[in-house]
Every structure is written in C-alpha cells, then in structure tokens.
Amino acid sequence: MTVPEVARGAALTGDAPLLSVRNLNAYYGQSHVLHDVNFTVGRGEVVSLIGRNGAGKTTTLKSVMGVLRSRTGQVTFEGRDLVRLPSNAVARHGIAWVPEERAILSTLSVRENLELPPARPGGWSLDKIHQHFPVLRERGHHPGSKLSGGEQQMLAIARVLRSGPKLLLLDEPSEGLAPVIVQRIAAMLDTLRAEGMSVVLVEQNLRFATRLADRHYVLVNGAVVEEVARADVAAREADLLDYLSV
Amino acid sequence: MNAQLMLIQVFNGLVNGAFFALLSLGLAVIFGLLRIVNFAHGALYMLGAFVAFALGQAFGLGFWPALLVAPVVVGLLGVALERGLLRRLYGLDPSYNLLLTFGLTLLIQDAIKQVMLTRYAVSSAPYTIPEALVGATNLGFVFFPTYRLFVIGFAVVVCAATWFVIERTRVGAVIRAATENPTVTQAFGIDVGRWVTIVFGFGVALAALAGVLAAPIYSVEPYMGSELIIVTFAVVVIGGMGSILGSVVTGFAVGVLVALGSALYPPIANTLVFVLMALVLLLRPNGLFGLPETK
Numbered sequence: 001m002t003v004p005e006v007a008r009g010a011a012l013t014g015d016a017p018l019l020s021v022r023n024l025n026a027y028y029g030q031s032h033v034l035h036d037v038n039f040t041v042g043r044g045e046v047v048s049l050i051g052r053n054g055a056g057k058t059t060t061l062k063s064v065m066g067v068l069r070s071r072t073g074q075v076t077f078e079g080r081d082l083v084r085l086p087s088n089a090v091a092r093h094g095i096a097w098v099p100e101e102r103a104i105l106s107t108l109s110v111r112e113n114l115e116l117p118p119a120r121p122g123g124w125s126l127d128k129i130h131q132h133f134p135v136l137r138e139r140g141h142h143p144g145s146k147l148s149g150g151e152q153q154m155l156a157i158a159r160v161l162r163s164g165p166k167l168l169l170l171d172e173p174s175e176g177l178a179p180v181i182v183q184r185i186a187a188m189l190d191t192l193r194a195e196g197m198s199v200v201l202v203e204q205n206l207r208f209a210t211r212l213a214d215r216h217y218v219l220v221n222g223a224v225v226e227e228v229a230r231a232d233v234a235a236r237e238a239d240l241l242d243y244l245s246v
Numbered sequence: 247m248n249a250q251l252m253l254i255q256v257f258n259g260l261v262n263g264a265f266f267a268l269l270s271l272g273l274a275v276i277f278g279l280l281r282i283v284n285f286a287h288g289a290l291y292m293l294g295a296f297v298a299f300a301l302g303q304a305f306g307l308g309f310w311p312a313l314l315v316a317p318v319v320v321g322l323l324g325v326a327l328e329r330g331l332l333r334r335l336y337g338l339d340p341s342y343n344l345l346l347t348f349g350l351t352l353l354i355q356d357a358i359k360q361v362m363l364t365r366y367a368v369s370s371a372p373y374t375i376p377e378a379l380v381g382a383t384n385l386g387f388v389f390f391p392t393y394r395l396f397v398i399g400f401a402v403v404v405c406a407a408t409w410f411v412i413e414r415t416r417v418g419a420v421i422r423a424a425t426e427n428p429t430v431t432q433a434f435g436i437d438v439g440r441w442v443t444i445v446f447g448f449g450v451a452l453a454a455l456a457g458v459l460a461a462p463i464y465s466v467e468p469y470m471g472s473e474l475i476i477v478t479f480a481v482v483v484i485g486g487m488g489s490i491l492g493s494v495v496t497g498f499a500v501g502v503l504v505a506l507g508s509a510l511y512p513p514i515a516n517t518l519v520f521v522l523m524a525l526v527l528l529l530r531p532n533g534l535f536g537l538p539e540t541k
Contacts, residue, residue: 086432088432088433088437088438091434091435105430106426107423107426108423108426116423116434117434118436160434163434163435
C-alpha cells in the first residue's frame with residue numbers, strides 16, 4: 001500500500017507541530033540518560049527515532065508518554081505542556097504508547113485486552129478493529145498471551161486505537177516478526193496515517209523506518225545528533241546504517 | 247470416627263473455612279494489586295465486629311443493617327489508610343509496609359480495648375444472633391446451628407460474587423490488568439492509583455464483613471483477629487499469593503482439614519495447617535493456585 005499524498009501533505013503545511021519536544025532531559029535514578037533532546041512531529045506525519053541499542057530511543061518515548069517521570073524540559077502537544085503529567089493524563093490528551101515488548105496482558109482475553117483502554121470519541125469501534133484485524137475477532141476469547149508475535153503486535157496497536165489517539169508512539173513494531181508480518185504492520189500504519197494520525201516510530205530496522213517515515217532523528221548517547229529528511233535518505237543510507245551498527 | 251461425626255466436623259470446618267476464605271480473599275486482592283502483605287487485616291476484621299457492636303449499642307442497629315454498614319465504615323477507613331499512609335511507602339522496601347501494618351494492628355487493637363473498657367466496661371462483648379437465624383436446622387444426619395449454615399452460604403455467595411466481578415467484568419479486567427502491568431494500564435488512560443485505593447478499601451471491607459459474621463459466634467473482643475490472621479496468612483501462602491480462587495478454595499479446605507484433624511488427633515490440629523504450608527512451599531513454591539512471578 002502506498003502512502004496517500006494527502007496525508008503527507010498535511011505534515012508539510014506551515015501549522016504549529018502537533019508535538020514539540022524541547023530540551024528534554026531524563027534520568028534513571030542518578031543516571032542522566034537523555035540530554036536536551038529536541039524534535040517535532042507534524043499532524044499526519046510519521047517521524048522515526050533511530051539509533052543503536054542504548055541510544056535513548058525507548059527512553060524518549062517513555063519520557064514523552066509520562067511513563068518515565070524523572071524528566072525536565074518541554075513536551076508540548078497541541079499547545080499544552082504535558083511534561084508534568086502522569087501517563088494516564090497524557091493518554092487522555094490524545095497520545096498512545098505501544099511499548100517494545102507489546103505488553104499484551106496474559107490474564108486478559110484478546111477481547112478484554114482490546115476493550116481495556118477507555119473508548120473515546122474518534123476512537124475505533126470494536127467492529128472497525130475487527131474489520132481490519134479479523135484474527136482478533138476469531139481469537140477474541142483466547143488469552144492474549146496465546147497469540148503469535150505478529151498477532152500480538154496487531155493487538156497492541158489495535159488496542160490503543162479505541163481511545164482515538166492523535167499521536168502514536170510505536171516502539172520497535174517490527175522486532176522479531178517475519179517479513180510478511182512486517183509488511184502488514186507497515187500497511188496498517190499507512191492506514192492510520194491516511195486517517196490523519198501522527199506516529200513517532202522507534203526502529204532499528206532501517207528499511208522499515210525509511211519505508212514509513214517522513215523524517216528521521218538520529219540519537220546517539222541520549223542526544224539527537226542529526227535530522228534526515230525522507231528525500232535525503234538514499235544519499236545518506238550508508239551514514240544511517242553506520243549509526244545503527246554496533 | 248464414624249461417618250456422622252466426620253460430616254459434623256466437615257460442617258464445623260466449613261464454618262471456620264468461611265472466615266479463612268473471606269479473610270484470605272481480602273488479603274489476596276490487596277496483595278495482587280498492591281504487593282502489600284497487610285498485617286492489619288486481622289485487626290480490621292475485629293474492627294468490623296466492633297463497629298457492628300458499637301452501632302448496635304449507640305443506635306440500636308441490628309445485625310442485618312450492620313452487615314452492610316460496618317464493612318462500608320471500615321472499608322472507608324481502609325481507603326483513608328491507603329491514601330494517608332500506605333501510599334507514601336510504595337516503591338520502598340516491603341519491610342516498611344510490614345512495619346506500618348503491624349504497627350497499625352497494635353494501635354487498632356489497643357484503641358478498641360481502651361474504648362471497650364472505658365465506654366462499655368467490658369473486655370469482650372456478646373453479639374446477638376439475628377432472630378431469623380436462631381435455632382438449628384435438620385441436615386438429615388444432625389441438627390446444625392442455622393446461623394452457622396448461613397455463615398457458610400453467605401461466605402460462598404460473597405466469594406463467588408467477588409470471583410465473578412474480577413474474572414468476568416470490565417471492572418475486574420481493569421484490576422487484573424493493573425495487577426499484571428500497572429505501567430501499561432496507566433498509560434491507557436486509566437488512573438491505577440485510584441483503583442489501588444478502591445481495591446484496598448474493598449479488601450478491608452471483606453475483612454470487616456467477616457468480622458460482623460464472626461461476632462455472634464465468637465463475641466466481640468479486641469484480639470479476636472490475632473490468631474485467625476496467622477492461619478489466614480498460611481492459607482494465602484498455600485493457595486498462592488494473590489490468587490483469588492486459591493485463597494477461597496484453600497480457605498474452606500484448610501477449615502475442613504483442621505476440623506477433621508482436631509477430631510482425629512487433637513494435639514495436631516493447630517500445627518496441621520503449617521505442616522501443609524511447609525509441604526506446599528517445598529513442592530510448589532508459588533502455592534497450589536499461584537502462577538510464577540513474571541516481573
């Protein structure tokens with residue numbers, strides 16, 4: 001599936017960004033792990049954070065979401081600074097987080113997992129989710145943990161759509177999945193973007209990231225060192241791969 | 247021991263088991279979500295009985311309204327304790343919670359002892375069985391006290407209702423989710439802290455409910471929860487820490503086991519449950535119904 005031009009265009013208008021992260025610093029105990037991270041995400045835009053393990057990608061998502069509370073700086077979403085809010089309040093403002101390990105709740109059925117996030121206006125109905133992911137209807141009564149890796153990733157993404165987020169924070173959605181499943185996840189993200197949703201994508205799979213993202217931010221040692229536009233990816237591919245190599 | 251005597255002991259055991267089940271159920275829901283071993287549970291059970299007694303003395307409140315009002319009053323106290331004290335200790339070493347809830351036990355017990363002595367001039371007070379449940383019921387093999395049969399039936403209904411709510415409703419799904427992964431549940435927009443308070447209050451209310459049920463059988467006295475809570479902790483360990491089904495099934499089973507043991511060989515009755523706990527810990531450390539820790 002190709003990315004609709006309309007959706008891409010939305011990010012390119014001169015409007016204020018949907019999300020603006022300014023001088024974000026984060027800490028694990030005494031460890032200072034993010035250093036003045038800056039990036040923006042436009043409406044309908046997909047932005048990737050790339051970097052090797054330990055670069056601070058996941059910590060950045062957790063800091064934006066409010067899951068990691070030891071943070072300073074500004075996280076401005078639709079004009080409001082969210083940096084002091086806990087994650088449940090951040091979610092209510094329209095940001096959803098799909099963690100790296102997917103966090104499918106094993107004590108809940110697939111259906112209960114889907115229905116857990118509070119439904120909000122603009123969110124996907126159960127019927128709509130089932131239309132896009134028929135397997136989640138078929139497996140509705142199974143424990144969430146009994147799904148395959150790909151099905152779990154679909155459930156993890158579908159689950160947060162119930163709340164109608166405007167911005168999706170996706171952590172390594174392609175990790176550990178077969179190529180055919182990765183393609184389906186990519187097609188799913190195209191659909192979400194076509195609906196006007198913005199995405200921050202954390203990825204180590206450069207092919208997947210460049211297939212989807214309009215812009216890329218490169219993180220090294222907890223700091224953004226470079227921003228690469230989609231148009232420049234081909235010319236900079238070797239450099240980007242170098243950033244990802246161990 | 248003949249079959250008739252055994253059956254009588256089974257029913258006696260089920261009465262004790264009803265209290266173990268209600269108390270361990272409360273401990274299990276609290277431990278499941280808060281990871282707190284609530285040492286004050288026995289004192290809060292006693293407080294339920296005392297509140298029923300005090301409301302009867304002050305306002306003439308009978309058993310049936312007390313069965314509702316006392317758990318609500320003590321449950322609200324539980325909410326205040328969680329909000330005011332326990333909440334400050336989350337994230338610290340679990341021994342702080344043990345110390346706090348143990349200290350609360352001493353405070354509550356001694357406060358009630360003082361109130362009973364100064365206000366009512368008694369160290370223990372009887373509590374009247376409701377009129378509708380006075381007398382005995384013919385079970386075919388024996389006449390068994392009607393009130394005790396009611397206790398068994400009521401405890402089964404309360405345990406089954408709690409199981410249903412937690413396993414089959416949206417409220418239960420939220421509690422299970424918050425128990426399994428509070429971070430992700432909170433990030434869905436759910437206020438996990440509020441649920442922690444509600445669940446703690448509910449667990450405490452269950453203890454108080456058991457206290458009201460116990461008042462007509464054991465009478466009301468400040469230390470009535472002390473011994474019971476020790477066996478209840480053993481029940482929770484045998485059933486599996488945090489397991490709702492485990493705490494209920496084990497509660498009734500231990501009650502019957504102790505009753506049969508005391509009939510067969512009285513000296514072993516009190517140690518039987520701890521022998522069973524030791525065996526379970528050796529052979530199945532997560533308890534009979536417990537799942538291995540994933541975090």
